[in-house]
Amino acid sequence: MMHPNILNRFDLAGRTAIITGGARGIGLEIGRTLSMAGASIILADLDLETVKKAAVGVGPDVKAFQCDVTDPQSVRDLAAAIGACPDILVNNAGVVRVAPTKDTSDDDWHFVTSVNLNGVFHCCKTFGVAMAERGSGNVVNIGSMCGSIVVRPQNGPAYNASKAGVHMLTKTFACEWAKSGVRVNAIAPGYISTEMTSDPSYEISTWVELTPMGRFGRTDEVASVVHFLASDASSYMTGSVISVDGGYTCW
Template identity: 40%
Template sequence: MSDPFSVRDRVVIVTGASSGLGAQFARALHRSGAQVVAIARRKDRLDELAAECPGLEGRALDVTDDEGCAALVADVLAAHGRVDGLVNNAGMGHPTPAISESLEEFRRVLDVNLTSVFHLARLVAPSMIERRHGSIVNIASIYGLGSTYPIGDASYTSSKAAVVNLTRDLAGQWGKHGVRVNAIAPGFFRSEMAEELFTNDKVHQRITLATPMRRTGEPGELDGALLFLLSDASSFVTGQTIAVDGGWTTH
């Protein structure tokens, strides 16, 4: 293998690609030569991303639209003949004390953060199984490995913890078919959803003091883990969750 980390010419679907980590993942894959199909709800943001990354395909889609997701995967297979990788990044959260969070809100978060991950993984799996090759990367969170104390966000932590175990179970089911399923658990990286953690000085200081590396993540510091998991460099790695968090989960 001349470059085991190469993803050149691989067809990779990235969800939640209109901003934050998803947009960063799409850029990193595009720079590395992958054929990226970027999915998000905001078409204007996808158009901006496509202008920045010539050749990138953008498609406006809500990941909770079951029929839309099925049509998307069918279109990608028709256009490219395969799906080599799926990055399940779309997610949401709204820190709320459990006593105040409605059942409707809780279910909505699980639908976006968990059910869509299962649905899209199941949609791409048959073609990967047929080719005996494919890599699915689910974006979990360090909050899927512990609580949000003292903030409080039961729906988010529940959904991300479930993503960790869904990753293990799908890896167990599909490993014999050559399909790998892994997860990345990011620590604190700046994004629209996490903006308050960075603009509130007291919160930001508390985070950095609790992180062994004494800082939050910089743009691009998740790229290495992503490219590793989508490439042949991780050909014998499946069912794992890699925390990229500056050491947050060491305590």
């Protein structure tokens, strides 16, 4: 049955959304966007003071919590502090270490996979399972185009493997919880203008040249797709990984 007003399907009023890595960059922009759509926002980040300041900039009722997504107990503590299970979970927390395999230290490998992959698992195990038990919920994971291709000219085995894992976890959870009323999707961004991509050592001109649209993406262009996936407008989508990469993976 069609909704009488299609725009109402984008309305998130009455829903609570938690965003990990919400203190800056893409995560913070997702918080702003979902807040404008009517959701009550919870920002979680490793740095409590930074995320508290970020929350004030999003809105007066936005809540901020400290959470280390690599630590399952920290995620469980976050759930206990929040109380009611959120309606929307956005697994955005992520880190990058770019180096050839020979220069990738054991610590770098474990750090990147712990945040990017294990963090998604821990948060989904805590919040996704609770959503499934309740019978409703929506999870959006932030993957990467590096989860399906190897970009040039840099190499990042840990990052690539972790994001490929995020894509597969997305499909796994989607199948597991589909009949429980929980949807799980992912976004695979390309190069987005954030603090993470402003490192002067990066080959920015090459990245732009390799992107068909000829520019970096904006954080709001990622956040708007998160909004779509978190809303009823995408109600028949689960297990999808949507590219938001300016056409990079089309070559």
